[in-house]
Amino acid sequence: MRGEPSLAPSNVVVCIATYRRPTGLKALLESLNTQEFSGPEPDVTLVVVDNDPANPAHATLGDLSALTRWPVIYVAENTRGIVAARNRALEEAPPDTDFFVFVDDDETVVANWLNALITTQLETGATAVQGPMVPRYETTPPTWIERLRIFDIGPFQQGEQLGFAATGNSLVDAHFVKAHGLRFDTRFNTSGGEDEEFFGRVREAGGVIRAAADAIAYDEVPTGRMTCGWVLRRAFRMGNTLGRVALLRRRGRGLRFLKGFGAAGRGLLYLFLLGPFSKAGRIRGLMEIWRGAGMLAAFVNFRFAEYSDTLVAGDRDSVT
Template sequence: MSVDARSQAGTHVAICIATYKRPQGLRALIDSLNDQQLGARDVRVTLVIADNAPATTARSVLGEIQDLSCWPVIYVLEHERGIVSARNRTLAEAPPDADYFAFLDDDETASENWLAELLGTMILPNTVAVQGAVEPRYDEAPPAWVEQLNLFRMGPYEQGAELPSAATNNSMADAAIIRKQTMRFDARFNTTGGEDEEFFSRLRIESGGTIRAAAQALVWDHIPAHRATMHWLRRRWFRMGHTLARIAQIRRKGIPIRVVKGFAAIGWGLVMCVFLGFGSKARCCKGALEIYRGAGMLAAFLQIRFDEYNTAAVRLDRAGGG
């Protein structure tokens, strides 16, 4: 559907939310979506929620707020564990006339202009997806080095800037293109994470379109205290490197470059820790994280599997552990 046709018929956005054992977070997210300011835009919204918990933790929350919600809600229980299973279920359950799929996580809240800013960026020429900015909200004040390194932020961005990929914690994509190409999140990333990096970069490549930054489409990400630690962050950076290498392997493209970058990240990390880290906790920590990122790349090429989202790890994370 053309942009003009959308403006005449009214734009329909399916906001896709995968949730797992975060009923309070889901309630806060939906409350923030109720407060969206769309001005004169003719926009319909449907919330599509896939609950991936074995017990229907989200259903009780929806029972409380559904009557008060500004938007209709499609709620389903996805029994197959894994982040990809839940995300793909939201795509499958989304209304067939949705013009756009928007993605948020169940530990976030959206600014009141979030949806309007995403839609305003989607109409830029040749745009197939957009990425908004993410700011952290900490349970407790984090160590100074965490804030100095901006480890939990996405952005700030230049409005409309081209990006190589996007993330499901604040993004929107053209639903017609996803349907036409029968795109889904890759099941090989179901428990490893990194499925959004692979999905959006594939969308960009296969469609020939552009992913752009929506600089003012802000969401806040809830960061529990156990995540603002080196223990948690080193696992995340290892997985980030692991994801990039796996994508190169799957596409059979850029593998030698990724191997070189893996060794380079480890080497640069060692230099930062050993030679540049004196008197700078932030620089030393960044060097350590680079080492883990490089190690993650090389581990993938050695066929060492890393499941960041296996059931035990996710349960520990939800319980406030490492």
């Protein structure tokens, strides 16, 4: 941890990994351009890492710096994968960076988003800060999607301590990251879950994660994700990530293995008790079963590649 937080302006790098979402990237940059601050404005730099050099975003959008009031470092990362893009963003950040902030190219943010993340860090001294993520649906979602809050993260109590953070809407102390040599693990390059693993190591190194209740990011949810099949696939991947992280840490492996059976057992219970009365109950049960199956699959070295080219193609902009 750093010492007492300073109220002086900070050097902030907003890290954006993008892949075939020029429309989403443009919307994100426009929302970043509306940012307001309650005190002195920090020095902000945007690092945009394009993970599709063959069809780069600038070919569609032109000079990205024209879309924002802040300096933009735009680079192409030839190695495909979410981890390669996130690590490149860390590497491209200026050496005097105080905070890394993560946001994705399918999100937009409220006007006080960055102010809320930074203020929470300064007030609490947290190593990392997580903001809520609120879904915006492309079309009207099924009732069970909203009832189960499939795509929501939060809401949170301001400043509450959390056991996780996600790279869709978070800040982390750059000095802490550098001091502990932290990078995203390349073994999660195509599977996703790299943020679960990364922020797990932040906590293991003594870091504390706090919530910024007002740092809201809106997550654009395409119609293709609002299906039972997609939701169960995500549940399997999340369970698979938890199992793989437990194996890598060599701590809690037996407990995680048991939790895999426990999740599957809870799922069956939900199916029998709630399934007959509501679709939400049935899907909740199935999600637990698939999450448990993902955990158990990790113990036989199965890795689910959620960010493979085939699976990613379905919810990206058409590119010519």
